[in-house]
Amino acid sequence: MLDRLVDRILGLPATEGPPPTVTRDVEIPMPDGVRLLADRYAPAGTTRAPVVLIRTPYGRGGWSGRIFGAVFARHGLQVVVQSTRGTFGSGGEFRPFHLEKEDGLATARWLREQPWCDGRLAMAGGSYLGYTQWAVGPYLDPPLEAMCLGITASEFVSAFYPGGVLAADDMVSWSALIGTQEQRFSALRGPLRAKRLRRAMSTLPLSAADVAAIGKPVRFLEDVTTHAEPDDPFWAMADHRAEVAGLSAPVSMVTGWYDLFLAEQLRDFRTLAAAGRNPRITIGPWAHGEPGMLRVLVPDQVSWLRAHLHGDRAQLRRSPVRIFLQGAGRWLDFDQWPPAETTARPCYLRPVGGLGEEVPGESLPATFTYDPADPTPSVGGPLLKGKTKQRDNRAIEARPDVLVFTGTPLAADLDLIGEVSATVHVRTDLGHADIYVRLCDVDRSGVSRNVTEGILRLRPGAPESDVDGVVRAEVELEPTAYRFRRGHRLRVQVAGGAFPRFARNHGTGAPVTSAVTGKPCRFEIFHDPAHPSHLNLPVFPG
Template identity: 75%
Template structure:
């Protein structure tokens, strides 16, 4: 029966059928760390004679949980000796789990231990997604001799930009993940729990945000305390987790998978480009997915198994593809390119009076205004979320609010492909100085339904950026990159608001640190779009 189920799994996942006996599993290998802590690992050994290469997966989510077993079992059934290790302080491994703090030291010690084992031939590779990708970046650039391959899915060389995008605490994602890791070792914690989900959402709305962990799961979570306490500018607390400086030095072959609605996509594409610019040969696949979406697992496993087989077993078949493979949303098609971003034409769409969006700049028009109230924060709809209703959603309700400005273009005469990095320049004056500028690009279909494509946020503080003599600040807002076809007859729409809650923590308007802030002040915005202040969104238009 087990063989039949394995063959069904291979067929569903689009993998070649694995032949031969089932892997031999050795549980709870004890791996010593330099400080005396012992981490536990399971070894999945295919039926081979003599020492063989090892694929290392380091996970905080449990080596014996369903996902850990899934990857290790499938890898080993396809001939890849795999070791899955529970990171420090999780699922039986010793020490305290302080996310991102000791992954370099623990990872390097684990690699040294593996290379000393009689069943390892000295060759190591690493694989995994999300935090499991962070554990790879914490090892790969520093290991000598280097890894044979790294398989990096929905991850990046640094996570801080995802903690605080545009300088704003990503409240929804941070509270959701904190609640997950805070209760993940409880019975049945791996299964959906609507009651817990509702508690998490109530906790996000509570103040101060530093208390959301206790509100959500009834106890403190060290990670949420860390991430809220170190959210202010100039804090280098997370330096130990930032590996951007060594990305270009990496000599290990790299394969990446991500999605257009993944919270790490901007950082992951930055890593890809840094490797490519340094003369390496990374490859990446970008699909129409959010973070950890089940629909992405098939592609992820195919990518990682094929890449590992190429570099550990010499099967080069899976390397015969373009460096960049991406899904063009709206066109429902996959495209191949030699580089990221593909060549495109930077095209400006200007914010105009009366809620219009177009090529021209009006010479002398008054600004549009709205008031953002932290007591009734502008709600978030869809986007790159870890939990809840992510990706594209109907924005009709939020666009009807008085604290959201909407600028809409004319119906398109032809399909418009936007492919690459998107940015917005918004000329804004606020009465408090402490404010956020949130910009979202939407696709309005022929029925008038507005759906989000990409967005970004920027926190303003007095003097950062510097205001002009008229008090107007030029806010340069980076939106996430996208690959999207706006269909003929559809219209482009740009939203401008003072936040998107609870995805981003509310701006209290007081300058008080986000961890402790409770009180707030309404903030009046003026959005300028005259000849002296040409607010716009800049789109990378691809003509193929």
């Protein structure tokens, strides 16, 4: 009865027959002598069959085992759920991203030698479980039969430092999670732990936020704060982008418009598509790990695995790109990303807080001052934890350190589907500064809700300034698919940060591991014919 209820909640067909056989704590040896523990889920009557490998740092007894083990096995898939090095009984030290390639390849070799494996392997899962697939898939010979990549990417480092700025909220949150997940009753300490975690994000230096949040250091936070400068070679071992185009395994992806790895996952999708690999992707109205996403992600992965391991190809007849158009409540299918019908349209920042399609006339720059001692707050957006997605932005927009540019009410619905970027002409008095841009939807009652955002770290000489010290800052915002309703207005925020989503800029150039004091920074945002600051909007014909 419980199994049927779970399948129904996940949108899967009901299954009959005896439950799968589960073999716990299977030891899998690594070349250095460390042994990693795994659980094997075998459908009733299985003697020799393909294996779906799930590699997780979050424990075999949690959602990784219940969904990717038990559910998959009930639907005819033999599954091995393995705890990554240093987690939940597996030997060695958990050093995120460091040995996933070596351990994953060794595990694959071991599985293929087992009498209950017919030599065929596939992988599945989401988030870090998806990253462990990228650490194996491009390098395995023979190749994987299929990969199911949920809310993940071939490299996470771009999401650690979007626009060159440390994603403080996400990095501190994940450090606290992995630092406490094996403690007894860790899942039951929600409200108090969440409050302490929020306070810890204001710790200076930020590298000490782990101790403030959970009372002990976490190696990952040390790594991610120590190696936050551009082009640091430390993360090279975790970057698999160069191998994406050569991947031969069939790939299915699921992600959300408010997922922190969205841009990186779409980059992987475009690379695979350009190489003729025929991937498919589904993008819904979700944040990272949102429960509602499981009703799409789990059936997607089950159908993809059954198609490529058992020949059940009925669910493959769909378009390569399926997206949810926010604001319209509709799913749309396309042959490519971005859609071929999308055209780029500039939307210019105008004097006195205006926004429109015409290049502005001569005007003085708009100014504000960013103070790291009172950093501009963030609200909503693509966060790992906490209050994500769309939120009311009016309190933020009322602050003196946020510039607001608002368009006139729309005469008709406006659909944006594709990549969004901003060109902002800016001059600062310190040189060390961040430029943050957010696009919002203002409804008829005046409530302003965030749609997409981006940030770029400015350093003296990068980007280069003109003779007047004005920098042309190119800011990449998150991709989106969103309908602005008739009568609504577009609004653009420009600020010097969004804390704690992004680490504050102290204006001194000091590294995040040691920065504790800062200087206020004055910004001038230009919007004149010589400096036409604007957004590039991907307009889709209605």
